[in-house]
Amino acid sequence: MVLTTDSKRWVKRLLTGSHAMSLAARFAPPAALILAYHSIHNHPDEYADTIGANNIHETSVFEKHMELVARNFSSVTLDEILLFLEGKRSLPPRAVAVTFDDGYRDNLEFAAPVLARYGIRGTFFVTVDYIGASKLPWFIRLRYAFWNTRLVSWRGPWSERTFKLESLEDRRCAFLAACEYGARRVGAAQEEVISGIEHELEIEPPAANEMMMTWDEVRKLHSAGHLIGSHTLTHPNMAFVGEQEARLEFQESKRRLEKELGVRVEHFSYPHPVLDPNWTDRTAAICREVGFVSGVTTVSAPVRRGQNPYSLPRLYTPRELSDFRWHLERSLFQRAQGRAHACDV
Ligand SMILES: [Zn+2]
Numbered sequence: 001m002v003l004t005t006d007s008k009r010w011v012k013r014l015l016t017g018s019h020a021m022s023l024a025a026r027f028a029p030p031a032a033l034i035l036a037y038h039s040i041h042n043h044p045d046e047y048a049d050t051i052g053a054n055n056i057h058e059t060s061v062f063e064k065h066m067e068l069v070a071r072n073f074s075s076v077t078l079d080e081i082l083l084f085l086e087g088k089r090s091l092p093p094r095a096v097a098v099t100f101d102d103g104y105r106d107n108l109e110f111a112a113p114v115l116a117r118y119g120i121r122g123t124f125f126v127t128v129d130y131i132g133a134s135k136l137p138w139f140i141r142l143r144y145a146f147w148n149t150r151l152v153s154w155r156g157p158w159s160e161r162t163f164k165l166e167s168l169e170d171r172r173c174a175f176l177a178a179c180e181y182g183a184r185r186v187g188a189a190q191e192e193v194i195s196g197i198e199h200e201l202e203i204e205p206p207a208a209n210e211m212m213m214t215w216d217e218v219r220k221l222h223s224a225g226h227l228i229g230s231h232t233l234t235h236p237n238m239a240f241v242g243e244q245e246a247r248l249e250f251q252e253s254k255r256r257l258e259k260e261l262g263v264r265v266e267h268f269s270y271p272h273p274v275l276d277p278n279w280t281d282r283t284a285a286i287c288r289e290v291g292f293v294s295g296v297t298t299v300s301a302p303v304r305r306g307q308n309p310y311s312l313p314r315l316y317t318p319r320e321l322s323d324f325r326w327h328l329e330r331s332l333f334q335r336a337q338g339r340a341h342a343c344d345v
Pocket residue numbers: 101102231235271272344
């Protein structure tokens with residue numbers, strides 16, 4: 001029998017509504033779920049050619065998610081999950097932590113008030129070089145360039161093929177190929193590649209327009225009780241850059257965050273700009289050596305005792321509330337490691 005999307009939703013609603021799954025999860029070993037968000041906006045469509053629709057949750061959708069977390073789960077922080085992994089404390093049943101990547105200003109403007117309403121303390125992973133900077137993250141500049149160029153094809157200086165730029169799908173395909181060049185580089189080398197592609201596409205970079213937080217805004221989140229973590233300096237794929245470059249991204253982002261916030265910064269989130277995997281045993285080892293206590297990934301699975309704290313899985317967050325609830329309920333008793341979810345550019 002083939003189930004339609006509507007009938008699948010109906011079955012999921014029936015199962016989650018009947019408490020059968022929460023009952024089943026009671027017999028599974030203790031677990032925590034870490035949720036991954038990026039941008040929260042009232043009008044996501046306005047940012048389709050910069051942040052990208054897939055990376056944005058509408059504020060009202062996010063509010064419904066948090067209302068469900070507050071009502072049906074126990075919200076915890078990453079610090080509490082680490083203590084659980086170290087065997088120093090137990091977790092409340094159905095523990096859920098909420099995290100955000102990249103450092104968008106909307107996190108303070110739209111997400112933080114919702115979190116405050118439901119008494120949830122989140123963790124915000126910021127990309128240090130873009131905090132208060134005049135330039136936007138490289139993947140936003142690339143999306144803007146490919147979405148807005150007047151050219152109908154592109155053959156970048158580093159590319160082995162010519163990409164059509166006629167339909168939106170063509171542009172997305174070329175954008176993802178170009179992202180591979182940014183993802184493999186850091187700092188000035190990365191900037192050179194991105195500005196080279198903008199030049200090829202005859203596009204000026206978009207105005208920064210307060211899209212990313214300033215240091216004062218990051219400090220406001222911290223003062224409100226949220227944790228701040230590192231999402232590197234320049235958002236490369238850490239598994240695809242050299243050891244010295246990776247070490248600098250870990251070390252320097254930590255040092256600058258600690259200098260700006262005046263507190264220890266202990267949590268790290270691996271960027272996932274195309275290319276798999278986005279972390280390896282080598283990156284996990286450097287993450288530990290430079291003094292972080294955790295590293296979160298984009299592998300969708302629950303956190304259980306025995307999990308390496310430097311490769312903590314995080315759940316993707318489906319927008320539709322019944323899908324979101326199903327995903328959380330099912331994950332509570334999922335045993336196997338999940339697959340990496342969509343990349344974060
Ligand atoms: Zn990211």
